[in-house]
Amino acid sequence: MPVLQFDNVSKHYPGGQVALAEVSFAVEPGEMLFVTGRSGAGKSTLLRLIHLLERPSRGAVLFQDRNLARVRGAGIARHRRQIGVVHQHHRLLADRTVEDNVALPLVLRGLRRHEIGKRVWHLLDRLGLGARAKALPGQLSAGEQQRVGIARAVIAEPCLLIADEPTGNLDPALSAEIMTLLAGLPERGTSVLVASHDLMLVKRMRKRVLVLEQGRLVDDIAPEELADA
Ligand SMILES: Nc1ncnc2c1ncn2[C@@H]1O[C@H](COP(=O)(O)OP(=O)(O)OP(=O)(O)O)[C@@H](O)[C@H]1O
Numbered sequence: 008m009p010v011l012q013f014d015n016v017s018k019h020y021p022g023g024q025v026a027l028a029e030v031s032f033a034v035e036p037g038e039m040l041f042v043t044g045r046s047g048a049g050k051s052t053l054l055r056l057i058h059l060l061e062r063p064s065r066g067a068v069l070f071q072d073r074n075l076a077r078v079r080g081a082g083i084a085r086h087r088r089q090i091g092v093v094h095q096h097h098r099l100l101a102d103r104t105v106e107d108n109v110a111l112p113l114v115l116r117g118l119r120r121h122e123i124g125k126r127v128w129h130l131l132d133r134l135g136l137g138a139r140a141k142a143l144p145g146q147l148s149a150g151e152q153q154r155v156g157i158a159r160a161v162i163a164e165p166c167l168l169i170a171d172e173p174t175g176n177l178d179p180a181l182s183a184e185i186m187t188l189l190a191g192l193p194e195r196g197t198s199v200l201v202a203s204h205d206l207m208l209v210k211r212m213r214k215r216v217l218v219l220e221q222g223r224l225v226d227d228i229a230p231e232e233l234a235d236a
Pocket residue numbers: 020021022024025026044045046047048049050051052053204
């Protein structure tokens with residue numbers, strides 16, 4: 008069963024702007040893929056539909072075989088808890104330590120303090136952030152801040168991780184590092200969907216690539232096709 012499926016999805020914003028037009032694709036458990044395209048191609052809209060910040064004008068978005076059109080009210084927060092989100096700007100809480108920021112999704116799920124501490128420290132260690140656990144976000148470099156943002160997004164082991172331009176404000180070397188982290192970090196079984204306009208960087212990752220052009224899905228490139236890119 009795909010973790011995520013877009014079935015002929017169109018999105019028109021009020022005012023008539025067509026952001027997505029008849030987009031169909033499926034994402035399997037554990038798959039990593041990129042969505043790329045120029046500014047305005049519809050990448051953010053696609054992610055916003057998954058996170059229920061927008062609703063399709065036509066067609067259906069299915070998450071684990073469930074049509075999201077049926078998810079309403081309190082179900083929206085429940086749905087969002089199953090998805091990890093990495094933002095372009097990390098959106099960490101400035102007055103909380105790295106450790107507390109990463110712990111937050113587990114605190115919201117009501118896990119015991121001891122269990123939270125264990126999981127947070129284990130993940131921070133894997134990310135090379137162990138020594139920064141007690142620092143405030145403002146005391147970290149941009150790359151470190153983004154790594155903390157990723158840690159927070161994956162700590163609760165979501166079945167889907169989505170990232171909108173996660174390297175938007177980082178230099179090329181750091182961008183590659185963050186993309187590699189996104190590809191390798193999630194537990195097995197977590198699917199990862201990353202929106203990025205940086206086609207060169209995306210191609211180098213050798214993963215499946217969806218290409219959007221003015222809201223249309225014009226290409227769905229398999230990793231094998233990128234072997235010589
Ligand atoms: N809230 C909105 N109201 C009206 N039009 C919108 C809205 N959000 C996006 N759009 C339009 O929909 C189209 C797709 O926008 P979207 O933000 O999804 O593209 P994008 O590929 O993520 O672009 P970028 O890389 O610049 O973030 C654009 O033409 C945009 O102007």
